[in-house]
Amino acid sequence: MRLTRRACVLSLGMLALLPLAEAQQQPLIRSIVRYRLKPDRINDFNAVMRERAALLKKAGSERYFTVWVAQSGPREVGVVRFHQKWSELTQSRDPKMAEHAVAMAALVARTNACVESAERIVDEILPDASMARGGAPPPFVRSGKLVALPGKLNDLLTALKDETMPAMKKGGVTVWGVARTRYGGPVNEIHTYMGMNGWGDLDQPSPMRKALGDEAFQKYLAKMGSLMVSTEYTIYALQPELSHMQPAP
Known part of the structure; x- marks a missing residue:
């Protein structure tokens, strides 16, 4: 993974990795920041995130995020937030945090000191190829990165919608x-x-x-393999004590 250092990345607001939030009004834009932490500052990062989540909760902020730690591959922390509109990605002050601005700035500075490098990805959830449950996110997720062959992107998306999702549900x-x-x-x-x-x-x-049975599963793997350059999976574990999650309805 190629990571570039961005000293200001945390000042954008720690972003909510992975499941869809509300079934009634699904957010379709997902912003993920993947952090590599300084090896000797991991505990400091966790402590700051706990304080940050507590402060946001105290103030009633609705800028929710979840924090996930990679359980495979390079050690990294993923912080994810969902958005309804692209304009929500614009950096702006949270009105509910006005009286806590000084305290939040100090937390941001402390967190930046723990970060070695960072990468931000913005992707768009495809609702016709996805499904979600309501309530709290799962304790773990398997995150996949699929790279389509040139000219095969639409075929891959169609297969994920028409074949993968129904089989996953089944x-x-x-x-x-x-x-x-x-x-x-x-x-x-x-x-x-x-x-x-x-x-x-x-x-x-x-x-x-x-869902498919052994024979059909092998045919499925062969078809998907013919559409992709590479596939990579990583397991992430949710860190609820470091997250600022939306209260259950």
Whole structure:
């Protein structure tokens, strides 16, 4: 993963990785910031995030985010936020944080001191290829990065909508999403996410294999392989104590 240092990235507001939030009004724009932390500042980062989440909750801020830690691949922290409109990505002051501006600025400075490098990706959730449950996000997600072959992007998106999503649903998955990269990554890159209870889920047959059966599953793998340059999966664990999540209805 290529990461570029951006000293001001946290001043944009720590962003809410991965499941859709509200079933009634699904946000379709997702902003993800992936952080590499200084090895000796991980505990400091966690402490600051706890304080930040507590302060936002105290003030009644509605700028929600979730924090996730990679359980595979390079150690990184993902902070994710969903948006209804592109204009919401514009940096602006939160009116509800006006009286806490000094305290928040200090937290931002402390957090920046813990960050070695960062990368921001903005993608767009494809609702006709995704499904979500209401309520709290799952404790783990399997995040996928699929890179389509030149000229095969639309075919890959069609397969994810018409074949992958129905099979995932039949296989018992309740949180599944497909997002197309819009900014910060290749235009032929697709992101997927699947809710998990933990590593133990991998001891069972995959939802796709369970839904399709062995023979059809192998045909599915062959078809998907013919549409992609590469596929990469990472497991992330939710850090609820570091997150500022929307209260349950």
